[in-house]
Amino acid sequence: MPHPHTGSSDPESVNAGVWQAYGAHHLRRGTVLEEAERLDWGLPGVGPGAEILGELAGRRVLDLGCGTARHAAHLVRAHGAVVDAVEASATQYERARARYGSLPGLRLVRADAVEHLRTAGPYDVVYSVNAVPYLDPRRLLPALATALAPGGTLCFSALHTNSLGDGPSSVLESRPEPLRFAGGGEHTVRMWVLAPQVWEELLAEHGLRVEGVDVLDPPEPGNQASYRIFRARRPARVSSRPRTGLPPVAHAALGVGAILYGPHGLLLGRHRRGTWELPGGTVEPGESLQEAVVRELAEETGLVTAPSDVRLLGTLVDHVGGVVRMTVASVVTAWRGEPADQPDERVGDWRWYDLEHLPPALFVCSAQALTAWRPGLPIDHLPARFTPYAQ
Numbered sequence: 001m002p003h004p005h006t007g008s009s010d011p012e013s014v015n016a017g018v019w020q021a022y023g024a025h026h027l028r029r030g031t032v033l034e035e036a037e038r039l040d041w042g043l044p045g046v047g048p049g050a051e052i053l054g055e056l057a058g059r060r061v062l063d064l065g066c067g068t069a070r071h072a073a074h075l076v077r078a079h080g081a082v083v084d085a086v087e088a089s090a091t092q093y094e095r096a097r098a099r100y101g102s103l104p105g106l107r108l109v110r111a112d113a114v115e116h117l118r119t120a121g122p123y124d125v126v127y128s129v130n131a132v133p134y135l136d137p138r139r140l141l142p143a144l145a146t147a148l149a150p151g152g153t154l155c156f157s158a159l160h161t162n163s164l165g166d167g168p169s170s171v172l173e174s175r176p177e178p179l180r181f182a183g184g185g186e187h188t189v190r191m192w193v194l195a196p197q198v199w200e201e202l203l204a205e206h207g208l209r210v211e212g213v214d215v216l217d218p219p220e221p222g223n224q225a226s227y228r229i230f231r232a233r234r235p236a237r238v239s240s241r242p243r244t245g246l247p248p249v250a251h252a253a254l255g256v257g258a259i260l261y262g263p264h265g266l267l268l269g270r271h272r273r274g275t276w277e278l279p280g281g282t283v284e285p286g287e288s289l290q291e292a293v294v295r296e297l298a299e300e301t302g303l304v305t306a307p308s309d310v311r312l313l314g315t316l317v318d319h320v321g322g323v324v325r326m327t328v329a330s331v332v333t334a335w336r337g338e339p340a341d342q343p344d345e346r347v348g349d350w351r352w353y354d355l356e357h358l359p360p361a362l363f364v365c366s367a368q369a370l371t372a373w374r375p376g377l378p379i380d381h382l383p384a385r386f387t388p389y390a391q
């Protein structure tokens with residue numbers, strides 16, 4: 001199962017401890033599971049198999065929260081996939097390595113799921129059998145969306161109704177669920193058991209297009225546990241989100257966007273509303289455009305630059321709700337420091353992105369600035385009139 005990196009009392013840390021104990025329990029018992037004959041999503045033999053992942057031969061595949069890696073091994077052997085199988089529990093990883101450590105085409109990785117996603121993409125296919133609900137979606141989905149290659153497929157199963165008949169929640173919170181060990185013993189995990197509409201809204205918020213939801217109900221009378229499989233795709237082109245339709249304050253119809261591109265990639269941060277953005281903001285009274293870039297960069301990221309290191313590209317003009325707005329796109333050619341979240345700022349989680357692996361759901365002003373800078377970038381956005389400055 002995935003592994004958190006937060007405090008010991010939060011839900012993800014509780015889950016990490018339980019899955020560590022679960023793996024240790026089966027190591028002591030010497031439990032050997034049968035080889036997987038198909039990809040089961042929660043109820044053995046019920047529902048679709050690997051066919052919903054599409055063609056797998058030669059594609060780069062990620063099994064997120066692989067456990068003993070039975071399903072990953074099946075995809076390698078039966079479908080010719082090249083699979084990274086990620087597991088954070090040391091004991092579960094030990095079980096997987098003992099059984100499949102030498103299987104060609106399968107790479108077993110012990111890592112926190114989110115940290116792996118942030119550094120190892122892009123994947124053509126990401127799938128997860130019942131592991132996703134053990135992680136906070138607010139931490140997982142931003143990394144998951146950007147680790148998926150444009151046009152790539154995401155499939156994961158999630159608990160819908162538990163064995164007591166308790167259905168999913170419409171509130172984005174974890175809840176206690178029992179995890180029973182073979183041979184006796186029970187622990188309590190924390191799971192995000194969410195209604196399908198909530199999952200679909202979360203996926204859409206992160207730029208993933210839901211293509212279907214499969215219902216997995218048990219065939220046995222009296223068994224109330226059921227699951228849902230969510231099938232989503234990242235669009236082949238990078239999407240953008242419109243700005244708010246509310247009119248700006250009198251001086252805030254003019255803004256600046258700063259493009260920082262270097263050896264590590266392009267700098268983007270995540271706004272509280274969920275969009276990915278360039279550093280930037282509104283021009284304050286009395287500032288030059290270059291001074292506004294310098295100030296906004298320091299306020300949002302902690303990076304230091306000078307007005308002489310700011311190259312203005314041109315003005316983008318569009319309108320929302322009848323209000324004409326202008327954004328001046330700029331390139332920062334030199335800076336000092338490392339980007340970091342700043343107190344009381346609405347944008348944070350600053351990261352460097354490869355231009356061929358930009359995250360979905362860019363803020364429309366940032367998307368417009370990036371295509372003005374490099375028109376060939378595969379970014380979709382509302383049109384804006386761009387007037388370049390003479391260089």
